[in-house]
Amino acid sequence: MTSLSENIMNKPANTAAEPIWLTERRAAGLAQYQTLPPPALNDELWRFASVGRLKIDDYAPTGAPSPANAKALLDRSDLVSERAGRSVHADDHSLCFEGLSEELIAKGVLYLPIADALKAHPDLMEQYFLKTTTELGSDKFFGLHAASIRAGTLLYIPKGVEIEQPLVNYYWTSAQGTAVFPHTLIIAEDNAKASVVDIFSSETKENEALNIAVSNLHAATGAKVFRKVVQDWNKQTTSFQLDTTIAGRDAQVKNLAVNIGSERARYENQTRIEGPGADVKMYSITVAEDNQEFDQRTFQTHNAPNAVSDLLYKNALLDQSRTIFSGLIKVAEGAQQTDAYQTNRNLLLDPTAEANALPGLEILANDVRCSHGATTGNLDADELFYMMQRGIPRRTAMQLMVFGFFEEVIEKVDNEELAENLRQLIHKKFEAKIA
């Protein structure tokens, strides 16, 4: 197999006739990937991360899965049954695309594969596609994504249109050594409303893969967007998720991430508040076991006054796993009356697990309410005693407490079926450990 960068240079992803601006963005991305140095130990944005463990060149894009495989994966793409649309991809090839209802199409909503969106709506795409990065240290990998992206979806909701059911995107990896570059672009115009679920999973426990996913969310004045992302890759996967949110005036955005899989997962999430009155929530839960490393970097930038952002990241750690939570709240000059909060809670379930917390603040306006809190500890011994006194065995009590720890985030999922499926995913991971 040829190495990834060779592969991209020899067989660029833009085989179809792409607009010139895209060809340029891809070339710039490739140059960025090739020229920027790999993350180093003394790089502040990679502090505590095991930078030495990154192996990118062992992976390459692969062909489409067999029809039998495709059928099996389609059947497994069932976490949310009540939905407004669904796309299923495997190794960056589309397996199915369930489009919108006639009614939503008539209202001007666009829900399209990226390739179709580029053909049908080049102006819209030129304005938004591959334009926003997280500023959290992964420009090199964003460049590789830009050069390589071929699968993903565009969701465009025109002014005032509300979609009640979620759009659900599944991204599978299947072939050994595959590299995937999923892309989710969400543009919500004034007072539009929508929700999106992105689900990342592997076909088997063994297939090795590299994922570099990008999601860009734009919420205009008064828009309401709820994005949930479930990362359930197998433990042979190296994963990057580079997500951004730009919130306009009075926009309400919720981001919720559930992180279960990967050998090594870097999750960057940048929120930029550009309009007064915006309200952005960022929630995440992570279950880390074995030698997994979850590296979470967040950035809450307040460029406009009177806005709210609230972050809650909860991690439970087992075995020799590691988590890194590095979060920064930045309140720009003039962004008065900002309320910005950041909370990181780490639950160490084994003495060999390691939790790192870097909760940061940069405050350049004085009339603000900002706080951050980070705590790390074990399960509370008195609570454990209390539960055991009721006759609950130690292991069961521990399980209940861990699920209770996550429930604070799970209950924010406003879809009971998905919430229950997420509980099952977490339970499955724990049952082997605490049983």
Added chain:
Amino acid sequence: MSNSKIQDEAISVDTEKGNFSYPEDYAYDAGVGLSEDTIRYISDVKKEDEWVRDFRLRALEIFNKKDMPTNWATKDLENIHFDKIRYYLSKGQQPSRTWDEVPDDVKETFERLGIPEQERKFLAGVEAQFDSEAAYSRMKEDLEKEGVIFVGSSEGLEKYPEIFRPYFGKVIPSTDNKFAALNSATFSGGSFIYIPKGVKLKQPLQAYFRINAENFGQFERTLIIADEDSEITYMEGCTAPKFETATLHSAVVELVALKNAKIQYITVQNWSSNVFNLVTKRGMADEGAEVKWIDCNIGSRLTMKYPGVVLKGRGARGEVLSIALANNGQHQDTGAKMIHLADDTTSNIISKSISIGEGRSTYRGQVHMPKHLKNCKNNTECDALLINTNSRTDTYPAITTRGQNNTVQHEASVSKVSAEQIFYMMQRGLSEGEAMSLAVNGFVNELLKAFPMEYSVELKRLIDMEMEGSVG
């Protein structure tokens, strides 16, 4: 009354107490710039042993090799021109035992700063350093009889190598950071203190550091060893005149608290606003020992200082209490480090910062429980108060936790003095400035109580002076 007036105007009023200088008249001057020759000159003047000179030369090599830490720290560090600084200035004096023997200009300097008066009132011993060397050093006689050693760094290494050499450069090796290396190469003055087993000092020892000359770098070195079951409180103060050009102060302070010993180290830093104050401070706490840093930073252009405690023995305790006040043109980049290396260790950090005008205060912290430890606790609280609309504060903690029954808690908050609070107090008849001072004093009040009374009164006065300026 319009609050915007308070919030928008910030006039810089520095405390003028230390802003005076005397003409220069030095017997020894290492000249401008830093080279091996500079180091040899300092070492020759001090008639040092071969090992001390080697230690300095090795440190210079490390200093030259190390990059400025601008990958995480402020770019303002690039404005330090090491080739324009004078690294050693002294009048060739031995520290006097009575103030009468101190040269007149130096004596007047310390009298204006109130040092002899404080000594009479409440101190067990005083050392007063003028540029590179101590001009005065005296300790109460009964302490001498108990075996307490309180001398300068050169005297300590020369006369008591068996006591000091085993710990010198061990808590903070020359390789720790660029400025620790610089100090290790050029150190002069400072205090070397040994408290014998079981001796508990009832009154504090004090050192006062004065920079008199322009373009000067002061590199004092302090090492305090508290033997088993002993107790000591040490206080340091500092001032410099306000010169046009930048002045550098780069100290290294090492504390060693052996089994069940207690060390409390208090700093009131009030350098003039042209001083780069880049200091490395770290204590080592053995079994059952306690190291407590009480750190107050009011002056300087840029202070970078993160007092640390290495909790090496079971049941050791570490504490950092700090107050920082950043006015226009100032950056107080301070914090704390707690390295837990044994079971049952506890650490506590409380940091309060106040940013006035365009002042910037930064908290950087590190809490490290890297190994399989049990029953360790850390609690960190950082609170920032922003006075004006253009004031700035940053918080950058780094926390690593492993092990069993360990708990780590970090909380930070940012607040301001609200227009309503000021209005309320003014309605009761206070002036705007008084109201602001009261609010700020309220913010730091809990921490001020940790300082000895004489110091907390002085600190309140300094804070009041800074605040008067802030509301115009």
Added chain:
Amino acid sequence: MNTLEIKNLNVSIEGQSILKDFSLTIPKGEVHALMGPNGTGKSTLAKVMAGHEDYEVKSGGITLDGQNILGEEPDAIAHAGLFLAFQYPLEIPGVSIANFIRAARAARLPEGESINAVEFYKELYQKMDDLKMDRKFTARSLNDGFSGGEKKRCEILQMSMLNPAYCIMDETDSGLDIDALKTVSEGVNLMRGPDRGFLVITHYQRLLDYIVPDVVHVMFDGRIVHSGPAELAQELESKGYDWVKESFATTA
């Protein structure tokens, strides 16, 4: 055999002796009250009986219907039939009352058997009605954000759902207003019967107006110094604990 029996129990914590040769026998069908000044070892006794690991048992024994429970894990002791109503019930975020009680019931079933959800909820709602608890409580996290009275009611609800042979109630009256006290007492009285023994630990006589004991024990300095009928509680209330201290300090 049908007794909860504590024999010559000596317990210390961090080297300090708390229970000194403590003995007490509670037969099924009886309610015993244990009164005494603060710091005399009442709560320590409760926690040691329930198997808390912080205490060092120097000597003695505890048997439940003839079976040793001292040194067993807390859940094993609970399964043997001992329930401790906590003085300060713990808050368990994210775990609902209903799920918690179900888990506790399920842990008592033989392997392979499961709980009939319909019957479970029927029983749960009936008991909540008895305790004047809103049914919405079942979905709330255990004790999380509950008032003092709500927490104590929730303790009694669990006690009644788990059907223990012996109930230890540790200062259940503390922090309750008179209405809550009545409701909680009614709940307890409903559970009284020939198959169940109670140990009601309290500092004040007030609770014993509603839960009338068969025997009152006075505890002082780590042991029982005096026992008597229900009226002893009133006597204690009027004479105060100084009387106990004066009368028994020397003999202690």
